[in-house]
Amino acid sequence: MTPNLHLWLIPILPLIGAAINGLFGKRFTRQITSAVALIFSGAALAWALWVALQFSPAIAPYKEFFASWIRAGDFRADFAFYLDQLSLVMLLVVTGVGFLIHVYSIGYMWEEGGFYRFFCYLNLFMFFMLTLILAANYLQMFIGWEGVGLASYLLIGFWFTKDSAASAGKKAFIVNRIGDFGFLIALFLLIKHFGSLNFDQIFSSIMPMGPETQGSGLLTSIGLLLMVGAAGKSAQIPLYVWLPDAMEGPTPVSALIHAATMVTAGVYMVARSHVIFDRAPGALMVVAIIGTLTAFFAATIGITQTDIKKVLAYSTISQLGYMFLGCGVAAYSAGVFHLMTHAFFKGLLFLAAGSVIHAIGGEQDMRQMGGLRTKIPWTFWTMTAATFAIAGIPPFAGFFSKDEILWQAYSSVHGSWVYWLIGVITAFMTSFYMFRLWFLTFFGEYRGTAESHGHDDHSHAGAPAPHGHGGIHESPRVMLVPLVILAVLSVIGGWVGYHNTFENFLAPVFRAGVTTSAEAGQAAASTESHAEEGARESLLMGISIAAAVGGFFLAWLLYHRRRDLPEKVAHSLGGLYTGVLNKYYIDELYAALFVAPLIRGSSKLLWRGIDQNVIDAGLDNSAEAAREVSDTVRHMQSGNLRSYAGWVAAGAAGVVLYMIWIGIR
Amino acid sequence: MIPLSYYLVLSGILFACGVTGFLIKRNIISIFMSIELMLNGVNLSFVAFAAEWKALSGQIFVFFVMVVAAAEAAVGLAIIISVFRTRETLNVDQVNLLKL
């Protein structure tokens, strides 16, 4: 007997927390606000854990109907929840990491104004994200999709009095919107051709269909449009430009939304729609190409950045590219695996970076840091764990997931060695810039000014207002405990990949979608014996480990041993270096190509041309014309009897004329 | 034997004179008299047609027109008298309280 899991509680609890904090938080003390936020997000986590305990593959997929919503003829869309292995994984990641970040934020934001507002938005984000994950139809997923975009906007622009923060929020929302447009069109196509947006109905309609020929057909279009949406939400080329700017928000926001959860919504959506993608090789290829290019591209930019949060932002974009690469070669479980480990170590990286920033009083420029490992040991060790994890060094978490993706990129039926090669080079660069960050921040001599003055006056992007307790100090325990927990997860989190345990766990979700011909192709392709395949896999694994270690070595060389070298290298590369440093001027390009003409067109054409000269003018002029006509006609009412008589005579003549004319015709 | 049209032309002339008087004259009473002239012209036309078609109802109609003209003249003149009492003038151009 399938137990009633009451899935609806999981999103609703944070919503209640958001409502309480939002409506009454102004009168609460900080303690009460944090308690409310923690209780409700913690309750969601507890419930999710309980659901996980109740879950078994036998009851998957678990469907729960909550309320009916749209009934329009044949079309039905309801509020319903859907739980299978995939959403269970996402659920645990989101609630777990989310709760930890709630705890961390209490410490980080303690001195800030708008405390209750922050937690209200944070809980609101949890609600929307959980709605997205647990949705049983695309429409509900879209609600969550839009909602997390909204929460992201609210949180990025949390310090809205700062111009850069407000603009960053707007940029995020607008760029997201462009992606959402693609998503919407995909939804329309789904409604038109399948008459429904429910996962069950759509996927069972699609199951019997065979794979489409390259680059044509309905499923390919839907897949591509879904990818546009995912590119917007998950910051892939060409819609990634909002994520670096989003670092204007508080660091916990960057950790939660822009590292661990919201940006992974795109990956989740692609994985959820795998039934469609499996039958659209053209769309899959596009996904893989976009993922690979983004990973490479963002990594190159990450090498040159000097702001610690910006490095992590580009790193996020790059790692998301890996996840899309995984999905793009139909290795969805590998992509989701990397999503999970990435949530751990990237969340940890951001939180630890926040701790560093907090420690040195608001400074974010790595050139002003250094030698912090002795001063903030806890932060140092947890960040080390995360750095090793992201670099892909065994036995840390990132190694397993990244290696799985690289292997699938090479060996999958949709994969190719090109993907693998670019992936390995990117892994090398990832390791390099992460260790560069590590060395610059924690090793060498301290280059900043916090210790001598005891407090800093500038508050940087994404940093809280500096507070005056002097010197470099470790963060309070409320911030450290989540760091430690995430560090532990970064170490052991990848071990579920051992012996393909994780993949097997998710297999029922993804196996159900693969067409028989693809399976046959898969089987046919693996004509090599298992031993050969195992040897090749070990070889490739070795190469990726070598890349990671190579990156470490290069970073050690440039940023620890020979500190003078980076300058020389940068000089010799000259223009290339400047280009990369300025993010290849993509932002400027977009501004010139899209933003400036849009603003110009809007103000000249839409505002002056149409609004003022056509709409306003039409209204004003017609009123003016009416007034003038009446002004002229008014003179007929002169009060003079004889003029009335004159008009009567003229009118009578007119009537006679008319009647004669009628009579003649 | 006179063609009907002669009578009609005469009637038309009388009517035209009546309308002209109505438009030109400035004394209220003169205007009223022009109205009577118009009515007379119409009466002539009625009787001419009645004679043409040998139908007596034309005469009856003239009879009624005269009665109505009499009633109208009575009331109209009474109004003129009361207007004169208030405005002290018989000039129609000065009875213009409705003017803006």
Next chain:
Amino acid sequence: MLHLALFSLFGAICVAGAVNLLVQRHPINSALSLVVVMGSLAGEYLLLGAEFVAAIQVIVYAGAIMVLFIFVIMLLNAGVEEHTQGSRVALLIGVPGMVIGTVLVAWVLVAHSGTQEVALGALPGPPKTIGWLLFHDYLLPFEVTSVLVLIAIMGAVVLAAPARSVQQTKREG
């Protein structure tokens, strides 16, 4: 022949009177020319054989209505018309309109009357038949007009009465 001559005679007097009405500046002169018009019209009616109407014309129109007019003119001591310029519209639009209308109507009537001719004394019947018609076929309009006249009398009395204060009316009961 005689018919035409008489017609022209009376017609000429008619038109002359009408034009004189327009031309005269003093209302009393206009009133008297109107009397002339009515008299000549009575002659025209006789030519058409409508003796009853002719008689009525003289008795009622010329005899009563015009007398009423003259009474009022004398009562109000109407003088020569002042030459005020009241309305350009009346002259510029009204007169041409009137001319056009009249010409059109006359033209239509003349065009459609064809070659019908009216004989001297064409209308049949003694006044007895008129009486018969009045009290049989046209009884309702007859009665209604009598009510109309009654109302006119009352209206004229009320309107023309001198303005009295409320106290006065009350005192007189």
